[in-house]
Amino acid sequence: MQTFLWMINGLRYHTPSLSCGQHKLYERSQRVRMRQQQGGFLVTIAGVMLAIIMFCGWYLWDEGVFQSEEEQIAKLTSAIVPNSSVVFDRNGEKIGEYYNFYHVFIPYAQIPKTMVDALLSVEDRKFFEHKGVNWRSMGRAFLAIATSGRFRQGGSTITMQLVKNYLLTREKKVSRKLREIILSYYVEKNLSKERILELYLNTMYMGHGAYGVGAASQTYFGRPLDQLNVHEFALLAGLFQAPSAYDPHKNPDMAIKRQRVVIDTMVVSGVLPQTDAAAAKNRKLEFKPWTPLNETVAPFFLTWVRQLVSEKLGDEGETINDRGMKIYTSLDKKLQDIANTSMQHTKEQLLAIQSSLKLKKNDRVESALVAVDPTTGSVLAMNGGREFKESQFNRAVASKRSPGSAFKPVVYSLALEKNMSWADLVFVSPLNLGGYKPKNHDGEDMTEVTLIKALARSMNTPVVTLAQKFGIKNIIERAVAMGVKSDMPDEIGIAIGGFSCSMLDIARIYATIANDGVLFDTWAIQKIVDRDDKVLFDASLIPVKANQVFSREIAQMLRSGLQSVLTVGTASSVADLAPVAAGKTGTSDDSRDNWFAGFTRNTVVVTWVGTDGHAPMGKAASGSALALPQWNDFIRQTINGPRAAEPWTNSEELAFATFDPDYGTPAEHGVTALFRKDHLPKASQASEDIKTIQREKGGSYRGLKIDD
């Protein structure tokens, strides 16, 4: 360039001094020379320009600007907008979503016009007029860049932004911009304006993990998009430019400032009257604190449902995220909400206990709850731990713990089936079975007791004595029939819960009792449909498996016995619930596991408290001290709220009888339970079949006491 200027200047200022004739001749020759020189210069220029063009062409070719568009465009034309798979409760209420990136797909036709207007006003006012590129905007952007030297203004149309986000990288290079322009042109040729908007509004990142306006609406306002108002649409429209910078949770002032800009542009665009704009600016934005639904309603249940969906759909289940499936479940959100509040109500107690224990690092006191409808087997509520955010391990399903005495009803069902009654006496001496020495929780092991007292007071040795009589094999068979799916060792200790099982195992045991001896396997998924409403799974099409484990009479007698646990037993702190509820405490060795399993006619609830590290919980800990409070809190709210307790039914072959819990003899003020009509309590309750012992009131056995 400097050489060129020197040549021009040389011609103008370095002319030598000559005569007139010479001068004219000289000028002519100079003009000829100049013409000759100018022609060479133009050739040179042309050559240089050609070289530049060739270089740019080579460069753009190398950068892929001129690559085949068909393949790229196909990504957009055949794009399926990701959509979260949604989980519903039994009443059709949404309780969770499965996604990798949070999407809530909304077809263009269902996107409110105001949303579109707000977006177009601030991002691409000429969207419906241009062919993918708005050259005037581009020019303005170029000038802004040229004057400031910085990328302050994009100038990209919505189509270009879509192309950039969907098909290209976010690098700021000329080649990428050219490619964006070219592809935008082709996109406009292949897709309708509405489809482009649909893709744009549903796929652009909106901050906080939300993609698209549907997800953003839920994320920021906790409401579906069609329930928003203009001031809220304006806020969402403002987010497209810089979702992080205008994040209403992080930078509310910036977000509101941006919202006002959008409202102003809507006025300028003529889509919003000035008066409405003023009103919109004055309306307060109420942001919902961002807590993903998955973590608030039933997070543990959702993890279980995901696992079940995978099992039911095979490999398809693994890609459950973002597939837009609709999964209808058995959960009752109202009960789940109660479960969540129960967990909160008992949290303080658990924290207090935790602070009193010396736990290993990362170990903590946990609790879990599961509620089941015994008449169908459907899982109604589930909490697999105290705080999902802190520990995602689902103890309601995946944890295998010792059930302790909560297992005993299995043994008692066999006893009742062997024609024993609640008034029969059983032996309570300490046992030593080849080194295995079962102990009673409160040391009560020196007398014989009635069956009902042994159950109500949760005595171990009578149950082991009964188990010896019945045989371990029969107990395992009965447990399996009552729904225990966990492995059980061939050891006598199982009779008092000396093995590991899940909370669902225990729930099934009690569901069998509550449902008059009929077991329905527990289930959680009612129906799965894909995004096109094609049914992938429908539980109603599968024949229901109902297993009559034992007669309704046995179940009802067992239930009446479990009611006594609430009236005179280890759960007497909730004695007022006994008319409508029954249950059993369970405490494993050193109170490492603390259970309460109880039920009304239509709801079975199992609660557990312990630590993942199996830490001893202290001498004061027990099922009644730790697990019962949560059960109590849950069941009271349930029966006083969404799921009132139904009345018990009693077989005509049974009759209530009141008897002395110590001696099994009829008594006016004693324990009331159901008996077979031909096996009511008698003055003498000894049963030869089971080696029971007649106890004399006021004197020890063969004590030769007469009157002193």
Added chain:
Amino acid sequence: MIQSDGNVQTINMAPRHYMVAEHCVDVLNKVTPNLYASVAPLSQDQRDRLPWLKRIAQYKTTDCENFHRRGTIMKDFDHIYADHDDKIGVILPPVAANEAALQLILGELSAALKRNGTLYPERVIITRRVDKREDASLRAAAELIHLNRVSLLIGINSTQTQALAKIADVAQVPVFMVNPTTPHAKTRQTMRIYPPIAALARKLLDVYRANGITHTTVLYPRGSDLDLLDQLKKIGGKSIYFMESSYDPSSPTDILNSTRGATQRMAMLSSPTQGVLILDNFKMVRHLVNIIRGAAGSMKLVLTGNQQWRSPALVHPREEGLEGALFVDFIGSYADVPSGLAAPIPESPFFTTAQAASRIDYQIIGHRLGTLAAQVLRSPWSRQRIAVELQSLTNSWDNYFPVGAPAFDAQRDSSWPAFMFKVEGESIQLSQNGSSP
């Protein structure tokens, strides 16, 4: 003839003495006060119904000098002390602490009388339910003696039996005491009809001696009767020392602490082998054995017990710590209990059903009472001779009480068989000696 037995004067009036004036004087001087004492509990109305009482009040010692007068005096006294109407008086509390047991005894008493020839036992047995206070019992006894003219009295409650022992002394009436604790009357009129606590004690002492045991720890529930321990101490003398440890049977903690403490005290002694006597039922025995085993370490202990151990549940399921343990009982094979008691034998003859075991314990007392009473009713013995004659009586009518053996021992306790059992696995076996395994 007047016999002196300590401070109490007793008489033995036989017809041959009627003609002796000195004897008549002695009777008037020494027996009359006892007679007055025996009628003292009666009301005035009741005393007025006794014509001989007025006559005796008018007798003077000078009357003994007159042969005929002396004969009248002696006949009156003979009527009072020798005659009886073949009735049995039973003094009972209004309601016994274990009324069911009492009924079992009375029922079997009646049944045994019937089996032994008494057609209407209900007419023979006169039962008086009176307050346990001594005066009430004395009055009832006086009525039975003087108004009903019973042949013998039976008492069960210890307070009442003590009152009967008193009146037995002054009224010369035989009394069957159905409890292990009431001291015998000094006039030898009292006889004890009760399972043989002393014999059981001797059996246990044999065990301790056979094993060279000089120290035995005795565990028992607080408030329980310690008749066996008393007998052990009495018979064992200074040859063996008993260390007692009691516990509150309703407090598991107390049971645990007391038993552990007793076991630790045992460990402090230098005796290589020590005895443990548990005077509690089979349920508690299993419990205590586990505690003792846990605290005893390598000590060699000989576990012993009483009849309260006897139950299938002692050995079902097998309790390792009880292997070789010994206990004494007054019932051997249930196949040999007296006829009529009907002991069911579901498994081993050493066990019966729970209800039968408890029942037979009491029925066998009633049976013993009934069979002895039947002997009295059948005999021509005068009332004051009954006790003497009974002491020379031998068993001849039953397979449970050894035939030919004296019915009463020298201490006037009815003789009963005593057995020793050894725990072997899931059963018990009769043991001939007391050596430890």
